[in-house]
Amino acid sequence: MKKDIRSLVDLQSVDLEIKKLDEEMAVGGSELEKQRATIEERKKNIKEYVAKRELCDSRNKEIEVELEAGLEMIKDRQAKLMNVQTNREYQSLLKEIEDAKNSNKQREDESVRLMEQIEFVQNKEEEQSRLCDEEEKSLAVDTAAFDDNVAKLNSKKTKIMKTRDEQVLKVKADQLKRYEQLRERRKGVAVVGVTDGVCLGCFMNVPPQLYNEVLKEDKLHSCPTCNRMLYYRPAGEEA
Numbered sequence: 001m002k003k004d005i006r007s008l009v010d011l012q013s014v015d016l017e018i019k020k021l022d023e024e025m026a027v028g029g030s031e032l033e034k035q036r037a038t039i040e041e042r043k044k045n046i047k048e049y050v051a052k053r054e055l056c057d058s059r060n061k062e063i064e065v066e067l068e069a070g071l072e073m074i075k076d077r078q079a080k081l082m083n084v085q086t087n088r089e090y091q092s093l094l095k096e097i098e099d100a101k102n103s104n105k106q107r108e109d110e111s112v113r114l115m116e117q118i119e120f121v122q123n124k125e126e127e128q129s130r131l132c133d134e135e136e137k138s139l140a141v142d143t144a145a146f147d148d149n150v151a152k153l154n155s156k157k158t159k160i161m162k163t164r165d166e167q168v169l170k171v172k173a174d175q176l177k178r179y180e181q182l183r184e185r186r187k188g189v190a191v192v193g194v195t196d197g198v199c200l201g202c203f204m205n206v207p208p209q210l211y212n213e214v215l216k217e218d219k220l221h222s223c224p225t226c227n228r229m230l231y232y233r234p235a236g237e238e239a
């Protein structure tokens, strides 16, 4: 039985190594995902700034045309002033000129506000584009490093998987079945040590009687709390 327990412990340690490799790859992958998401968000912002700037630009062009038309009208009315017949007609022309001048003044004010907005948006756009470029460069570097690392981790994993295949052969079929079931249900950890009466899987005390049984190592026992298979692990000994 001692040998059976040892085989399970060894298999568990191989599986934990594999788990660590998988987690390392996953962490690196999700780091890159975050970077990609940031870049996407920034590109969306840039698009919005561009759209806003284009809107301001086109309104500004409209204003130019309107201003020109306003000036034409003022010139026209001023020319007519020279040939008016009645005071009423004269007053009416003066009013039209006054109104046209006011309208143009408002347009000029609007144009100034638009120019300010365009400048603001343009600065934002440039700032975001610069950040986006930097982030894309850094993403490219990190992606290359990640791919490199994944290749290394995968070759490590291939080796460990071979060790695992060998290790699996040493474990009895019924024990292996139980081991795999537990591993699935218990976050990849099916076999755990008991040190000083504490299960190192769930960190609960195991009953003294059971602890004594585990110490004897003549039968495979389970933790009454987390159900994992137990082996005796002296204090201070690495798993």
Ligand SMILES: [Zn+2]
Pocket: 199, 200, 201, 202, 203, 204, 223, 224, 225, 226, 227, 228
């Ligand atoms: Zn436990």
